[in-house]
Amino acid sequence: SMTTPNTPATPTASDRWHYLLDATGRDLHAEAKALRQAGPAARVILPGGIPAWSVTDPGLIRRLLTHPLISKDAYQHWPAYYRNEIPADWPLRIWVDVRNALTAYGEEHLRLRRPLASAFSPRRVRALAPQISAITSTLLDELSITGSDEEVDLRARFAWRLPLQSVNLILGVPDELHDEARDVVAPLFITTASPQEGQAVIERLYELIAKLIGYKRRNPADDITSKLIAACDAGEINEQELADSFVLLIGAGHETTVNAIDHAVVNLITHPEQLKLAMSGTVPWSQVVDECLRHQAPVATVILRFAVQDVHDADTGITFARGDALAVNYGAAGRAPDVHGDTADQFDITRTTTREHLAFGHGAHLCVGAEIARIEIRTALEQLFTRFPGVRLTVDPDQLEPLPSIITNGHTRLPVVLGPAA
Numbered sequence: 344s345m346t347t348p349n350t351p352a353t354p355t356a357s358d359r360w361h362y363l364l365d366a367t368g369r370d371l372h373a374e375a376k377a378l379r380q381a382g383p384a385a386r387v388i389l390p391g392g393i394p395a396w397s398v399t400d401p402g403l404i405r406r407l408l409t410h411p412l413i414s415k416d417a418y419q420h421w422p423a424y425y426r427n428e429i430p431a432d433w434p435l436r437i438w439v440d441v442r443n444a445l446t447a448y449g450e451e452h453l454r455l456r457r458p459l460a461s462a463f464s465p466r467r468v469r470a471l472a473p474q475i476s477a478i479t480s481t482l483l484d485e486l487s488i489t490g491s492d493e494e495v496d497l498r499a500r501f502a503w504r505l506p507l508q509s510v511n512l513i514l515g516v517p518d519e520l521h522d523e524a525r526d527v528v529a530p531l532f533i534t535t536a537s538p539q540e541g542q543a544v545i546e547r548l549y550e551l552i553a554k555l556i557g558y559k560r561r562n563p564a565d566d567i568t569s570k571l572i573a574a575c576d577a578g579e580i581n582e583q584e585l586a587d588s589f590v591l592l593i594g595a596g597h598e599t600t601v602n603a604i605d606h607a608v609v610n611l612i613t614h615p616e617q618l619k620l621a622m623s624g625t626v627p628w629s630q631v632v633d634e635c636l637r638h639q640a641p642v643a644t645v646i647l648r649f650a651v652q653d654v655h656d657a658d659t660g661i662t663f664a665r666g667d668a669l670a671v672n673y674g675a676a677g678r679a680p681d682v683h684g685d686t687a688d689q690f691d692i693t694r695t696t697t698r699e700h701l702a703f704g705h706g707a708h709l710c711v712g713a714e715i716a717r718i719e720i721r722t723a724l725e726q727l728f729t730r731f732p733g734v735r736l737t738v739d740p741d742q743l744e745p746l747p748s749i750i751t752n753g754h755t756r757l758p759v760v761l762g763p764a765a
């Protein structure tokens with residue numbers, strides 16, 4: 344049995360002890376450590392009372408994510424779900440209810456992923472690098488109007504806006520819908536919401552998507568949104584798949600990179616000697632970005648996957664029974680001591696294992712936005728620290744408030760003073 348000092352264990356039908364995940368995400372890394380101590384995968388209770396496994400071991404994650412009998416489709420492969428045993432008001436339902444690439448299996452997955460992957464292909468997004476750079480410098484121009492010793496929330500004023508504007512370039516979301524898109528996405532990731540709050544957000548989300556589709560039907564352009572609408576009109580994807588592909592694109596495109604920039608800024612401000620190595624080019628930016636993603640996986644945990652049949656992992660001796668639900672703990676994987684050594688918890692851009700992280704996932708569902716995210720993060724850091732070399736936090740790093748979530752790993756605010764512009 345497993346118990347931990349700060350979390351009550353909860354008995355379940357299976358007669359085993361499960362670790363109750365902290366819905367408030369107060370200390371994801373401490374929780375990950377406790378889970379790791381319970382083995383490569385631990386039995387947990389998700390927010391809302393749903394039993395699952397939390398998989399923390401990088402080797403096991405890689406094996407499961409390339410296993411043909413591990414699915415993300417609850418409609419086909421989660422008996423508790425298709426037998427209506429999951430409460431209708433489970434606050435995290437949206438993560439399995441949606442019908443898009445993220446929740447599809449096999450051929451269906453390929454059909455739904457292909458158009459997204461082509462829109463965000465490395466070749467296409469590299470061509471956008473100059474525009475991403477221009478967006479970044481405009482945001483910094485706007486910030487420079489703030490007094491050099493006045494507090495600004497860098498998450499709201501910078502970290503949020505850069506990904507929003509960059510991804511919206513590719514999606515073709517008109518400027519007037521940007522703020523609304525931002526407002527409906529962030530609450531989707533909060534795992535402390537009440538069922539009522541959860542429902543309200545989902546209604547607003549689908550209203551926004553209806554507006555976006557309506558706008559694009561009237562103003563078609565050479566963008567992924569117009570292409571998906573055309574695919575829907577041609578019968579290649581249905582109406583729900585069309586709407587839910589936007590849920591995925593705006594959710595994955597907007598929230599994740601914000602966290603990456605947020606944590607990267609904190610880590611570089613609090614490790615000035617490493618910032619120097621990055622700014623002087625001694626350590627390449629690509630390596631800095633990887634270490635940021637390893638140390639603070641922006642998507643800490645992805646829910647859910649399901650065992651299509653009993654899946655026995657010979658290396659660990661664990662059997663995942665048919666229908667078992669799996670949460671993949673990418674945050675824990677980035678801190679695995681057997682990969683990164685005793686210093687796994689420390690931020691160190693010079694370590695030799697910076698690239699050994701799973702922050703973009705692995706296997707068939709590997710992030711399609713990895714290249715644009717890397718360009719955004721690098722551009723954000725390079726320009727921010729070049730323009731405002733004296734930028735500093737106004738609170739102790741320990742005082743930064745984590746987002747109330749087991750899924751998304753960022754802060755509610757990032758209060759800084761910029762200092763004089765260079």
Ligand code: HEM
Pocket residue numbers: 444445446456459463510591592593595596597599600603640641642645671673701702703704705707708709710711712713715716717
């Ligand atoms: C630092 C930023 C980002 C991180 C850490 C991240 C992380 C991830 C992870 C972990 C997955 C795999 C989910 C799973 O386990 O199944 C994923 C999938 C995905 N990501 Fe990202 N992502 C980022 C940025 C983006 C951006 C900018 C986009 C662009 C819209 C994007 C679009 C997607 C899509 C469409 C998928 C689903 C792929 C599939 O299921 O086949 N991501 N991402």
